[in-house]
Amino acid sequence: MQHPVTAPPIPERVRTLAVGAAPTHVSVAGSALPATAVRGGVDAEGRPILLVKPDELLYGVTDEIVVTVDLVATRAIESVDRARGMLKVRGWIQPVPADEIRDAAISIAERCPDEDLFAAVESRGPRLLRVDVAQVVYLTGQESGVLDAEDYLAATPDPFLDAAERMLHHVNSAHRAQLVEAVAVLLGAPAPNAWLWELDRFGATVRTAPDNLIRLPWPAPVTSPTALEQALACLLCRH
Structure with missing residues (x-):
């Protein structure tokens, strides 16, 4: 596999x-x-x-x-x-x-x-x-x-970097409660300090503490900003 x-x-x-x-x-x-x-x-x-x-x-x-x-x-x-x-x-x-x-x-x-x-x-x-x-x-x-x-x-930077940064800032500023809840479900434990840390075509990284980063990969690399937005929406809906 x-x-x-x-x-x-x-x-x-x-x-x-x-x-x-x-x-x-x-x-x-x-x-x-x-x-x-x-x-x-x-x-x-x-x-x-x-x-x-x-x-x-x-x-x-x-x-x-x-x-x-x-x-x-x-x-x-x-x-x-x-x-x-x-x-x-x-x-x-x-x-x-x-x-x-x-x-x-x-x-x-x-x-x-x-x-x-x-x-x-x-x-x-x-x-x-x-x-x-x-x-x-x-x-x-x-x-x-x-x-x-x-x-x-x-090497080249992530092809969707600018779109990813806009989405990341939007989630952290407007949808953090949803992110915290979704991460808590994924971890099976409260995650009150969860923040979206990185976002790219391969997945998302969540920061739950100063020394703790959790990588959440997509099922497959996304191929467009729209697909990245959809993948992020699926992550936030896991609650």
Whole structure:
């Protein structure tokens, strides 16, 4: 008997997390300098884009140097951001080419908005630097490991990510009582702290406690946003 796939392949999962992850710190390989705070986002190819001001580390970079950028993906639970996963992207940093600055700024503005992005586009102080990925270390819930650049960059995020995020936020904000009841039925025990944590084409992940995530796979991977919505509705109706 063939068992259903219960979760996305690791490269796809990591790329999906990276889409909404924000850079938090950057460190320079071989340097005694401590890691410093940084802003920016991740472009459509999965490469970190750093937004650097004139008085910040790396502002004067002209040649490629090796750095490690920490990215953190979060989920708001009761108005508090909780970490879903952390990625450490190691690679060579370089200025974003002048003819690509606008596209780079637009690619990260929707998920990581920052007023200084406009200044960078207009060459009014801040600069955009891009990391040419060499490897990615990931820590996501109970999983950890390393992806090389080829596997990471060849993967694509979940195809229904945007729709899934909208559905997830809607359930957590408007239908949590229904979710709590449905999870309690599935577990055979009360689950008052259940929150929808992740949603993708292979299933849903529910957070019932800070250190407890429960994976609920679909009978088969869904193939459209409509099918994802129907699968989620079936989950919520289990009460």
